[in-house]
Amino acid sequence: MSATNDTDLVAALWRVIADHGWPGLTMGRLAAESGASLAELRDRFPSRLDALILHGKLVDRLVLEGTVPGQGGAARDRLFDVLMRRFDAMQPHRAGILRFMKDMRRDPSLAALLGPQLSLSMRWMLDAAEIGGDGCRRRALAAGLVGVWLMAARSWAEDESEDLGTTMAALDRALDRAEQLARTLRLMPPEEDAAPPEPGAPDEDA
Numbered sequence: 001m002s003a004t005n006d007t008d009l010v011a012a013l014w015r016v017i018a019d020h021g022w023p024g025l026t027m028g029r030l031a032a033e034s035g036a037s038l039a040e041l042r043d044r045f046p047s048r049l050d051a052l053i054l055h056g057k058l059v060d061r062l063v064l065e066g067t068v069p070g071q072g073g074a075a076r077d078r079l080f081d082v083l084m085r086r087f088d089a090m091q092p093h094r095a096g097i098l099r100f101m102k103d104m105r106r107d108p109s110l111a112a113l114l115g116p117q118l119s120l121s122m123r124w125m126l127d128a129a130e131i132g133g134d135g136c137r138r139r140a141l142a143a144g145l146v147g148v149w150l151m152a153a154r155s156w157a158e159d160e161s162e163d164l165g166t167t168m169a170a171l172d173r174a175l176d177r178a179e180q181l182a183r184t185l186r187l188m189p190p191e192e193d194a195a196p197p198e199p200g201a202p203d204e205d206a
Contacts, residue, residue: 004036009044010055012036014096022103022110025051049113055093056117060124062089067128076179078129080171083149086125087156087167098157115146122146144182148174 012034016025025048027041036044045051063085071078090097104110122145123138133141148171155170 003040004034006054006058009034009036009051010058011093013051013055014093014100016096017100017103018096022048022100022107052114053117056121059086059089060121064124064128069130071130075129075131076175079125079131079145079148080168080175082125082128083152083171084164084168086149087152087164090156091164101153101157118146118149119143122149140185141182144178148178 009030012030013025016029016033020029027038027045027048030036030045030051031038031041034041045054063082066085067082071081104114119142122142125145126133126138126141131141132138151174152167152171156164156167159166
C-alpha cells in the first residue's frame with residue numbers, strides 16, 4: 001500500500017478533531033479516517049504532537065510555494081500578505097482547528113509544546129516576506145510576529161465572513177502596533193535599507 005500523502009493525512013486529522021476533539025484523537029480513528037495503516041502512522045507520527053507539526057509544515061509549505069521573490073513594497077504589506085495566506089490555507093480545516101483551539105485553552109501544556117513550532121513557522125514567514133536580519137534581531141522579530149499571529153487568530157476564530165474581512169482588519173491593527181514597537185526598538189530598518197534574508201535555514205539561530 002502506498003504511503004498516504006501529507007495533504008490527505010492533515011485533512012483527516014482535522015476531521016477527526018472536529019468530530020471528537022483533541023482528547024478524542026486516536027491513531028485508530030486517524031487510520032480509519034485517512035485510510036492509512038496503523039503501521040504507517042506509527043512511522044509518520046511517533047506522537048499525536050507530530051501530526052500537528054505536520055500540519056504546521058504543510059501550511060508553511062503552501063505559503064512559501066505561493067511566494068514570489070522580489071515582491072517589493074513595504075515590509076509590513078508583505079507580512080500582511082504572507083499571514084493572510086496562512087489563514088487561507090487553514091480555512092478548509094476550520095471546524096477542526098476551532099475545536100482544537102477550544103481544547104487547547106483547557107490544556108496550557110499543549111500550547112507550551114507547540115510554541116517553539118509556531119516560532120519556527122514565523123521565522124519562515126519572515127523569509128517569505130523577505131525580511132532579513134542577524135540572529136538577535138531575527139529572534140525578536142519572530143517573537144513579535146508570533147504575537148501578531150495570535151492576536152489575528154483570535155479574530156479569525158470569530159470571523160464567519162467569506163472574505164475574512166474581520167480577520168484582515170485585526171491583522172492590520174496588530175501589524176500597525178508591532179511595526180511601531182519594532183521601529184521604536186530599532187528592530188526594523190528603514191525600508192530602503194532593508195535587505196533580503198541571508199541564505200541558510202531559518203531555524204539556524206533557534
